[in-house]
Amino acid sequence: MTDSSTFETSMHRLMTAAAIPGISVAAVNQGEVRVTSMGVRALDTARPVGEMTVFDVASLSKPVVAYIALQLADGGMLDLDRPLSEIVKKGVPPQLVSQPITARHVLTHTSGLPNHRGDEPLQTYFPPGSWFSYSGFGFAYLQMALEATTAEPLEALAQRLVFDPLGMYSSSFQWRERFSENVAVPHENEKQLEKHRPTAAYASYSLQTTASDYAKFMVAVMDGSSLSEATHCQWLTPAVMVPRGDATHLAGCPPETEQDIGWGLGWGVETTSGTFFQWGKMDGIRTFAMGCPKTRSAVVLLTNSNRGLRLMDAAIEAALPGEHPVFSWLRTCVTE
Numbered sequence: 001m002t003d004s005s006t007f008e009t010s011m012h013r014l015m016t017a018a019a020i021p022g023i024s025v026a027a028v029n030q031g032e033v034r035v036t037s038m039g040v041r042a043l044d045t046a047r048p049v050g051e052m053t054v055f056d057v058a059s060l061s062k063p064v065v066a067y068i069a070l071q072l073a074d075g076g077m078l079d080l081d082r083p084l085s086e087i088v089k090k091g092v093p094p095q096l097v098s099q100p101i102t103a104r105h106v107l108t109h110t111s112g113l114p115n116h117r118g119d120e121p122l123q124t125y126f127p128p129g130s131w132f133s134y135s136g137f138g139f140a141y142l143q144m145a146l147e148a149t150t151a152e153p154l155e156a157l158a159q160r161l162v163f164d165p166l167g168m169y170s171s172s173f174q175w176r177e178r179f180s181e182n183v184a185v186p187h188e189n190e191k192q193l194e195k196h197r198p199t200a201a202y203a204s205y206s207l208q209t210t211a212s213d214y215a216k217f218m219v220a221v222m223d224g225s226s227l228s229e230a231t232h233c234q235w236l237t238p239a240v241m242v243p244r245g246d247a248t249h250l251a252g253c254p255p256e257t258e259q260d261i262g263w264g265l266g267w268g269v270e271t272t273s274g275t276f277f278q279w280g281k282m283d284g285i286r287t288f289a290m291g292c293p294k295t296r297s298a299v300v301l302l303t304n305s306n307r308g309l310r311l312m313d314a315a316i317e318a319a320l321p322g323e324h325p326v327f328s329w330l331r332t333c334v335t336e
Contacts, residue, residue: 238262
């Protein structure tokens with residue numbers, strides 16, 4: 001693991017150069033968590049970011065929802081290969097009723113659904129299971145199935161199966177007023193935005209958490225806590241390779257795929273090293289998490305800026321040094 005003073009100096013220099021207001025980085029080594037926080041929560045107040053500062057983490061929400069789904073599958077409550085339209089009896093868009101989209105398709109981003117619903121009529125763009133195309137809307141559909149299966153809202157499921165067991169007491173899929181005392185505000189370039197305060201849980205993006213809380217989740221991921229060995233293996237084993245230089249590919253089979261980047265049941269995976277990853281992107285927010293079960297090392301990077309992924313290389317170096325092909329892929333796929 002990188003020396004703490006050297007790491008802090010490097011991160012502060014890079015953060016300042018990119019004009020990123022604040023960051024919180026959790027580095028995990030053999031289950032031990034070290035958190036480095038610097039900068040400010042909001043430009044207008046200049047209050048410092050600390051270990052207990054709560055961030056929007058955007059798509060870092062998705063692996064938590066995957067963890068819930070896999071626990072339910074292990075418990076016999078959810079069949080990963082059953083069409084979701086057979087589980088969700090109410091509220092399924094008519095365009096999806098006849099589509100055999102399964103939880104497995106959603107978790108591997110092979111559902112054929114768009115990333116965002118937008119203004120266009122909802123449709124599947126390719127037969128489910130054909131190839132990878134990143135889909136946030138797929139997770140909205142999966143949320144409906146999880147809630148129908150358990151008769152519990154997503155927030156209650158997350159508290160019962162993830163947050164309480166792992167001691168993630170500063171985490172929620174919906175806004176809590178107690179977060180107001182220590183929350184990071186998003187910034188788009190140097191413009192401060194209004195803090196998103198989700199009144200309900202959204203599987204694809206609404207998680208609020210701290211770097212230290214999410215690090216506890218990363219330890220559980222690496223250890224396979226509360227999952228069978230077979231399910232844990234599938235979670236972190238590529239089922240499909242991602243398109244070369246592209247995360248959302250709806251129009252026709254990708255002509256090429258990345259040689260070393262695939263997707264398991266809820267995580268991206270670098271196939272050579274076995275490291276798993278997920279990024280997060282919302283207006284004024286960029287986040288990144290990566291872990292390696294072999295070394296039980298992981299890093300969580302939370303930022304309150306659209307420029308935050310500029311720091312991912314240096315942040316990951318804290319606990320997972322070496323080449324990571326996902327960095328160049330994300331620089332092509334994820335805009336600032």
